[in-house]
Amino acid sequence: MSNKELKEIIFIELKKVAPECDPTEVDPEDNIREALDIDSYSFLKLLVGLCDKTGIEIPEADYEKVFTLSGMLRYLSSRVA
Amino acid sequence: MGEFRMPSLGADMEWGRLVEWLVKPGDRIKRGDIVATVETQKGLFDVEIFEEGVMGEPLVQAGQKVPVGTVLAMIHPEGIPVAVEIVTEVPPAATARIEQPPLETPSAVSAERVACSPSARRLAAELGVNIEEVRGTGPHGAIQRSDVEQAALKRKPAPSAEPAAPAHVETAASATLQQGMRQAIAAAMSRSNREIPHYYLEMEIDMSRPLRWLETENLKRPIRERILPAALLLKAVANALRDVPELNGFWLDDQLQVKPELHIGFAVSLRQGGLITPAIHNVDTLSLSELMQAIGDLIERTRAGRLRSSEVTDTTITVTNLGDLGVKTVYGVIYPPQVALVAFGRIMERPWAEGGMLGVRRCVSATLAADHRATDGRRGSQFLEALNRHLQSPEKL
Numbered sequence: 001m002s003n004k005e006l007k008e009i010i011f012i013e014l015k016k017v018a019p020e021c022d023p024t025e026v027d028p029e030d031n032i033r034e035a036l037d038i039d040s041y042s043f044l045k046l047l048v049g050l051c052d053k054t055g056i057e058i059p060e061a062d063y064e065k066v067f068t069l070s071g072m073l074r075y076l077s078s079r080v081a
Numbered sequence: 082m083g084e085f086r087m088p089s090l091g092a093d094m095e096w097g098r099l100v101e102w103l104v105k106p107g108d109r110i111k112r113g114d115i116v117a118t119v120e121t122q123k124g125l126f127d128v129e130i131f132e133e134g135v136m137g138e139p140l141v142q143a144g145q146k147v148p149v150g151t152v153l154a155m156i157h158p159e160g161i162p163v164a165v166e167i168v169t170e171v172p173p174a175a176t177a178r179i180e181q182p183p184l185e186t187p188s189a190v191s192a193e194r195v196a197c198s199p200s201a202r203r204l205a206a207e208l209g210v211n212i213e214e215v216r217g218t219g220p221h222g223a224i225q226r227s228d229v230e231q232a233a234l235k236r237k238p239a240p241s242a243e244p245a246a247p248a249h250v251e252t253a254a255s256a257t258l259q260q261g262m263r264q265a266i267a268a269a270m271s272r273s274n275r276e277i278p279h280y281y282l283e284m285e286i287d288m289s290r291p292l293r294w295l296e297t298e299n300l301k302r303p304i305r306e307r308i309l310p311a312a313l314l315l316k317a318v319a320n321a322l323r324d325v326p327e328l329n330g331f332w333l334d335d336q337l338q339v340k341p342e343l344h345i346g347f348a349v350s351l352r353q354g355g356l357i358t359p360a361i362h363n364v365d366t367l368s369l370s371e372l373m374q375a376i377g378d379l380i381e382r383t384r385a386g387r388l389r390s391s392e393v394t395d396t397t398i399t400v401t402n403l404g405d406l407g408v409k410t411v412y413g414v415i416y417p418p419q420v421a422l423v424a425f426g427r428i429m430e431r432p433w434a435e436g437g438m439l440g441v442r443r444c445v446s447a448t449l450a451a452d453h454r455a456t457d458g459r460r461g462s463q464f465l466e467a468l469n470r471h472l473q474s475p476e477k478l
Contacts, residue, residue: 020352037352039405040309041380048304057304060296 001054001080003073010072013049017042028070054080083132083156087141089149090121090393093269097121098146099153108136109159115389117153122261123357128390132156262355273414277332278453281412284465288428288443291475310428311402312373314445316478318400318423319343319364321467327456328421328449328464329397337420337455346396346416347376349383357383358416360396369478398423413450420452421461423468 011023018036026035033043051057056079058066066072087097100118104110115127137155141147215232217224291313299307322329322343330339343365346358361375382388402425403411411424426446433442447468451461
């Protein structure tokens with residue numbers, strides 16, 4: 001899976017929990033939970049969505065590595081087949 | 082013979098619009114069945130019935146806006162044949178109170194039911210589109226969401242085929258809903274502030290132990306079954322309320338009515354603004370996994386506008402968790418006629434002194450706002466102590 005595909009998946013899942021946002025306008029270094037007002041329930045839903053598409057289960061201990069879009073992309077691309 | 086009335090979906094509701102009947106005259110109905118969809122200032126609700134019997138002719142038609150308490154239909158006891166009568170006139174008692182919407186033709190609505198998906202019907206109500214005037218393009222001419230969107234667009238002066246137009250229509254509808262919700266919240270909160278002598282108690286709770294337990298527990302679970310700290314907090318509140326039941330109930334007719342059921346209202350913020358606090362029923366009887374499922378289900382349905390009437394009518398106490406926003410302490414405003422509100426701030430690391438040592442612990446600030454007419458500070462503080470005690474034994478939650 002290429003970085004481009006991963007990015008698309010992240011954007012699609014992000015739109016599901018924050019429908020009014022435009023993921024392309026989010027600063028890749030911003031904390032998405034704060035920038036897009038994503039509560040802990042929606043954040044878990046986002047991770048479940050990503051897991052469905054990529055097969056990667058992000059453990060709780062790694063949450064802080066995926067709080068930004070760039071971090072999330074790095075995390076997934078280093079683990080995806 | 083029973084009467085099915087426009088329910089009061091919260092202390093702040095004065096009227097409701099009957100959007101759709103989901104049962105027909107002659108249908109057998111039982112307790113808990115969803116029989117109608119009603120629109121209030123806070124959005125659309127699926128209304129349940131609490132009687133058994135056979136549905137009579139509707140006295141209020143789809144599209145009509147009536148005050149709370151108006152009889153919507155009669156419920157006949159089972160076994161007695163229902164005289165099929167076409168009600169052309171509403172009873173005089175009801176007539177005076179019914180506000181007829183200018184654009185609707187109620188008689189036509191009941192005459193022929195339009196084939197239409199529930200979600201399209203819901204969208205039509207949200208956008209203010211008359212479903213009778215929509216041309217369906219689905220199977221057998223059924224109306225689909227896209228047809229409703231088209232109809233909503235046509236109604237507007239054509240904005241020269243601008244692709245962003247549907248968004249404008251939705252924005253207009255949601256702006257009206259938001260305004261209504263703001264007014265509903267304003268009415269309830271003003272009443273609370275006017276009538277309820279609040280007292281506040283606050284306790285800093287060391288969450289290290291429950292969170293460590295939760296992290297170990299979540300490691301064993303697939304991602305879909307992970308439990309959020311909010312579920313621990315809710316369950317601990319339920320257990321503490323069993324120890325101090327006076328905080329769970331209503332203040333009505335100048336006296337406290339303690340409720341045996343623990344239907345905990347859970348504040349859910351809506352992305353477009355405003356909030357709804359639907360209840361999770363019998364929280365004390367749910368396991369943490371069941372409670373987590375109930376929380377997820379409730380959040381999804383609240384945000385999709387698919388709540389049942391009982392979830393907004395029988396809340397016995399409210400819990401709000403603003404921790405996600407990063408505030409440390411929340412002082413809540415009680416939702417009348419309830420007598421207490423429990424609020425949690427953000428779980429964060431704080432210096433913690435214990436046994437002559439200073440350390441760093443993950444803590445949460447729990448605040449109780451309670452009605453001083455119903456309880457005193459001593460009972461309130463016993464509740465917070467019980468809450469802490471239950472949280473420190475997470476394996477028993």
